[in-house]
Structures are given as structure tokens and as C-alpha cells.
Amino acid sequence: MRISELGRRSGVSTATIKYYLREGLLPPGRATAATQAEYDETHLRRLRLIRALIGVRGLSVAAAGHVLHAMDEHRSDPHEVLGIAFGIRPPGSGTPDTTEEEPSPEAAALIDAMGWSVSGSNPAREVVDRTLRTLRSLDIAYDWRTLLPYAELAERTARLDLDRIEATTDPMEKAEQAVLLTFLLEPALMALRRLAQENESTARHTGDGSA
Amino acid sequence: MRISELGRRSGVSTATIKYYLREGLLPPGRATAATQAEYDETHLRRLRLIRALIGVRGLSVAAAGHVLHAMDEHRSDPHEVLGIAFGIRPPGSGTPDTTEEEPSPEAAALIDAMGWSVSGSNPAREVVDRTLRTLRSLDIAYDWRTLLPYAELAERTARLDLDRIEATTDPMEKAEQAVLLTFLLEPALMALRRLAQENESTARHTGDGSA
DNA sequence: GCAATTGGGTAGTGCCACTGTCTAATCTGG
DNA sequence: CCAGATTAGACAGTGGCACTACCCAATTGC
Numbered sequence: 001m002r003i004s005e006l007g008r009r010s011g012v013s014t015a016t017i018k019y020y021l022r023e024g025l026l027p028p029g030r031a032t033a034a035t036q037a038e039y040d041e042t043h044l045r046r047l048r049l050i051r052a053l054i055g056v057r058g059l060s061v062a063a064a065g066h067v068l069h070a071m072d073e074h075r076s077d078p079h080e081v082l083g084i085a086f087g088i089r090p091p092g093s094g095t096p097d098t099t100e101e102e103p104s105p106e107a108a109a110l111i112d113a114m115g116w117s118v119s120g121s122n123p124a125r126e127v128v129d130r131t132l133r134t135l136r137s138l139d140i141a142y143d144w145r146t147l148l149p150y151a152e153l154a155e156r157t158a159r160l161d162l163d164r165i166e167a168t169t170d171p172m173e174k175a176e177q178a179v180l181l182t183f184l185l186e187p188a189l190m191a192l193r194r195l196a197q198e199n200e201s202t203a204r205h206t207g208d209g210s211a
Numbered sequence: 212m213r214i215s216e217l218g219r220r221s222g223v224s225t226a227t228i229k230y231y232l233r234e235g236l237l238p239p240g241r242a243t244a245a246t247q248a249e250y251d252e253t254h255l256r257r258l259r260l261i262r263a264l265i266g267v268r269g270l271s272v273a274a275a276g277h278v279l280h281a282m283d284e285h286r287s288d289p290h291e292v293l294g295i296a297f298g299i300r301p302p303g304s305g306t307p308d309t310t311e312e313e314p315s316p317e318a319a320a321l322i323d324a325m326g327w328s329v330s331g332s333n334p335a336r337e338v339v340d341r342t343l344r345t346l347r348s349l350d351i352a353y354d355w356r357t358l359l360p361y362a363e364l365a366e367r368t369a370r371l372d373l374d375r376i377e378a379t380t381d382p383m384e385k386a387e388q389a390v391l392l393t394f395l396l397e398p399a400l401m402a403l404r405r406l407a408q409e410n411e412s413t414a415r416h417t418g419d420g421s422a
Numbered sequence: 423g424c425a426a427t428t429g430g431g432t433a434g435t436g437c438c439a440c441t442g443t444c445t446a447a448t449c450t451g452g
Numbered sequence: 453c454c455a456g457a458t459t460a461g462a463c464a465g466t467g468g469c470a471c472t473a474c475c476c477a478a479t480t481g482c
Contacts, residue, residue: 035478079412116410124402131399158407188342191335196369199327201290246447
């Protein structure tokens with residue numbers, strides 16, 4: 001198919017498709033002439049994946065590009081893809097205010113307490129530490145011990161994730177599964193937490209007023 | 212203190228503080244003269260909270276404003292605050308491509324299966340449904356049943372959250388606790404999931420190669 | 423043959439989160 | 453009382469991001 005049909009079928013304007021091509025998110029079509037290229041179903045799928053990462057998960061175009069490239073380079077190795085994809089920075093990792101060279105001591109303590117084996121370069125360590133530091137700067141008594149029960153639940157969540165990834169028979173699709181489950185599921189998991197919070201809050205309010 | 216000291220102590224430029232004042236995120240100081248105002252510790256704390264919501268959690272200035280206002284209006288009613296704060300839209304809720312009037316049937320099924328009591332207007336419903344629809348458009352077999360085990364874990368997470376909120380003795384601080392735990396903890400929870408995923412992936416790789 | 427479409431490139435747009443500048447009114451120290 | 457610094461408040465400007473519009477030459481298909 002040509003670019004206009006790709007646009008119609010995906011709901012993305014041809015201008016935007018061209019933009020993604022320029023940014024390298026979408027591989028170029030097979031050129032049939034100087035001003036003509038042919039796209040296929042894989043392009044359509046890739047485009048849907050791009051839109052999902054950007055629109056549903058909220059990644060920037062550049063971050064989506066990193067994830068996609070990691071996925072392309074390690075098509076059959078989800079472990080590797082996850083490692084690279086983790087490198088995506090959450091907002092606020094660029095301009096630390098005060099200190100910035102701490103080696104995330106609290107995340108390390110938590111990881112140790114959980115008996116986990118995690119690379120020292122995993123940026124999630126920093127996220128945990130930064131969150132704890134921020135909470136304390138707001139006078140909320142929180143440290144890695146407070147996060148332990150959450151870590152326990154995260155461990156079970158990760159087991160569900162990995163079960164799902166391993167259930168994929170086609171090894172070529174495993175990397176994509178990993179990306180999809182890790183990134184696309186994040187908003188849904190946070191949404192589930194909010195639904196559960198509302199339910200729990202309502203239950204405790206209507207049940208009884210005191211302990 | 213005056214605005215310059217507020218800026219020095221918080222690490223935020225006076226220009227940015229003025230911007231937050233204009234946007235209504237930060238209440239104005241007590242005016243002592245036409246060109247002079249006095250700020251106190253509550254302003255400093257509020258400013259830190261603003262920076263945390265924007266920088267750590269990644270909310271937009273406008274979204275942070277909504278959360279903060281909901282918090283101000285229901286200082287002692289965390290249940291109400293959570294309800295309003297939930298109204299913050301995740302990215303991608305503005306321009307639906309195809310249909311948009313569906314009443315989130317899958318989220319409803321999930322909520323029903325869990326026995327939860329959740330308001331029909333909770334936007335988290337839509338997030339769940341949109342995620343499921345997106346996954347299926349990418350040929351991933353996922354429906355609300357697949358999310359059930361995740362919902363179970365979300366329920367436990369929510370119980371931890373509510374325990375923490377209720378442990379706050381000062382009712383005036385409950386609303387702030389709720390906001391802090393719900394929003395600021397989100398990046399940390401996702402980070403924990405990624406740490407656990409890496410650990411789990413490593414464990415399964417090094418343990419043995421087959422089932 | 424010729425209007426319509428396309429690929430590829432460049433420039434422009436709108437939004438967001440600040441940031442800089444200006445003015446007039448204070449405040450501070452001598 | 454006065455010089456110099458500071459400040460509140462208003463408004464214009466900036467830089468980054470994600471598109472979006474336009475242009476041109478080549479190509480297509482009737």
C-alpha cells in the first residue's frame with residue numbers, strides 16, 4: 001500500500017507518518033520509484049505500536065524511538081530489551097537541584113532486603129531514591145522499609161508479567177510482548193490502583209466511622 | 212520572608228515563583244505594601260509540593276493546579292480529594308480516533324468481578340478500557356479477565372495506601388497524605404515493578420533454560 | 423497528454439513551561 | 453532626606469516538542 005492508504009488505515013495523517021519516518025520510528029517503505037514507496041502490514045502494525053507508546057503510555061517521540069530500536073536490535077531477547085527499555089527516563093531526571101551523585105543507597109537497601117538481583121545501572125533505582133528523598137523533604141516519614149510491602153506486590157506483578165512474556169511461543173514476538181506489557185500496561189495498572197483506592201475508601205467510609 | 216529568599220530556599224527562581232502565583236498554584240503572600248509581600252513556611256512547603264508533582268510525578272502545571280485546588284477545598288476529606296484528583300487525565304484522552312461514547316464495558320466487568328464499588332465517572336475506567344482496546348488492536352489477546360490477577364494486587368496496594376492515609380492523625384493533613392501517596396508514589400511503584408521484572412527475568416534466565 | 427498523487431525536504435504553527443524586561447513603589451543605610 | 457537595591461505585577465519573548473503546511477519534481481493512471 002502507499003502512504004495515503006497507510007494513513008487512512010491507521011488514522012494517522014500522512015504528514016505525521018512522514019515525520020515518524022524522518023525520526024526513524026517507522027522504517028521506510030520499499031521504494032518502487034523515486035517518488036513512490038510501498039508499505040505493508042508490518043508498517044501498519046508498527047505505526048499502531050508507535051501511537052500506543054506515545055498516545056496511551058505518554059512516551060515522547062524520542063523515548064518511543066529508543067524503545068523501538070532496542071526492540072529491533074534484540075528481537076528474540078526480551079531480557080535484553082527490558083534492560084535497554086528501562087533506560088527511558090521518567091520526567092525530572094535532567095536538572096537535579098542539590099546533589100546528584102549519590103548511588104541510590106536506599107534503593108540498594110530495598111533490593112538487598114528483597115533478595116533481588118538488579119543491575120546497578122537500572123535507572124529505576126534512582127526513581128525510588130528520588131521519590132523517597134522528595135517525600136521526606138515534605139516531612140512525610142518514608143524510607144525503604146515503608147516500601148517493602150509495595151515491593152512484595154511489585155514482585156508478584158513482575159511474575160505475572162514474565163509468565164505472560166514466556167507464554168509467547170514465537171521468540172520473535174517475545175521482545176514485543178515485553179515492551180507492550182511493560183509500557184502499555186503501566187497506565188492500566190495505575191488505573192487499577194485508583195479504582196481499588198476508591199473502592200477501599202468508600203468501604204472504609206460507609207462501614208464504620210471509627211476503629 | 213520575601214520572594215527572593217523563598218526562591219533561594221526552594222531552589223526555584225523568583226521568575227518561576229511569580230509564574231506559579233499567576234497560575235494560582237501558590238497562594239499569594241501577605242501584602243505588606245504595594246510592592247512588598249511576606250511569605251512563610253507554608254509557602255515554602257507548598258512550593259516543594261508543586262515541584263514534586265510537576266518534577267517527580269510529571270504532572271503538567273495545569274493538572275498540578277487541579278490537584279492542589281481539590282486538596283485545598285477538602286482539606287480534611289481525603290475521600291473527596293481522591294475522587295477529584297482522579298479526574299486528572301492521562302495523556303491521550305483528548306482526541307479519540309474512532310469511537311468515544313462507549314461506557315467502558317470491560318472495566319465495568321472487571322470492577323463487577325472484583326466486587327468493587329466505584330463511581331461510574333471515575334476516568335480510570337476509561338484508561339483500563341482504552342489499554343485493552345489498544346492491546347487487542349496490536350493482536351495481543353488481552354481482556355478484563357487477564358487483568359484480574361493484577362486487580363487483586365492493585366487491591367492490596369490500595370489497602371496499603373489507605374492504611375497509611377488513615378494513620379495520619381491530623382485530619383488537616385490527610386488530604387495532603389492522600390495526594391502525596393497517590394501521585395508521588397506512582398513513579399516509585401512503576402520503578403519497583405521494573406526492578407522486580409529485571410530480577411525475575413535474570414532469575415529465570417540463569418536458573419534453567421526450559422520448563 | 424495531463425490532472426492528480428506521491429516522496430522528500432524545509433519551514434511554519436500552536437502549545438507549554440518558563441524567563442526576561444519594564445515600571446513604579448518600597449525599603450535600607452547613612 | 454536621599455541614593456541604591458529590592459520588589460510586585462504585568463507582559464512580551466524564548467526554546468523545546470509534536471506535529472502540520474507547503475513546495476517541487478517525479479510518477480501514475482486514465
